[in-house]
Amino acid sequence: MVSGRPRFSLSHTLRHCPLRLALVVPFVVQITAAVTITGWLSMRHGEQAINNVASQLRGSVSHHIEQKLQSFLATPPLVNHLNADAMQLGQIDPNDPEDLFQHFLQQSHQFPTVDSVFFGHVQWGICGP
Numbered sequence: 470m471v472s473g474r475p476r477f478s479l480s481h482t483l484r485h486c487p488l489r490l491a492l493v494v495p496f497v498v499q500i501t502a503a504v505t506i507t508g509w510l511s512m513r514h515g516e517q518a519i520n521n522v523a524s525q526l527r528g529s530v531s532h533h534i535e536q537k538l539q540s541f542l543a544t545p546p547l548v549n550h551l552n553a554d555a556m557q558l559g560q561i562d563p564n565d566p567e568d569l570f571q572h573f574l575q576q577s578h579q580f581p582t583v584d585s586v587f588f589g590h591v592q593w594g595i596c597g598p
Contacts, residue, residue: 544582552576552586563588 552572555561561572573586 541582544580548576548580548583548586552588 552561555572556563562568569588573588576586577583
C-alpha cells in the first residue's frame with residue numbers, strides 16, 4: 470500500500486539529526502558568511518583607498534611636472550628679450566665679440582636652465598660661451 474507521505478521528508482530528517490550538528494551548523498554558516506562579507510568589504514574599501522591615493526599622486530606629479538616645464542620653457546624667451554633690450558639700450562655692443570662672449574657667459578651662470586646663449590652675426594658668425 471502506498472501512503473500519501475514521501476519517504477524522506479525534511480521533518481523526518483531533522484528529527485533524526487543529532488542535536489550537536491543542529492546547533493553547530495547554523496553558527497558555522499553565520500560565522501563563515503560574516504567573515505566572507507567582512508573580507509570582501511575590507512578588500513573593496515582598500516582598493517578604493519589605493520585608487521584614491523594613486524590618483525592624488527598622479528595629480529601631484531603632473532602638477533609638479535607642469536610647473537617645472539613652464540619654468541623651463543619660460544626662461545629662454547626671457548633671456549632673448551633681455552638681450553634684445555640690452556642691445557637696443559646700448560648696454561652691450563653687437564659688434565664686439567668679446568663683450569658679447571662675456572655677457573652671454575654671465576647669463577649662462579645666472580640662468581641655470583639655459584645651457585648656452587648665442588648670437589649670430591653676419592660678419593663673424595656665431596658668438597657665445
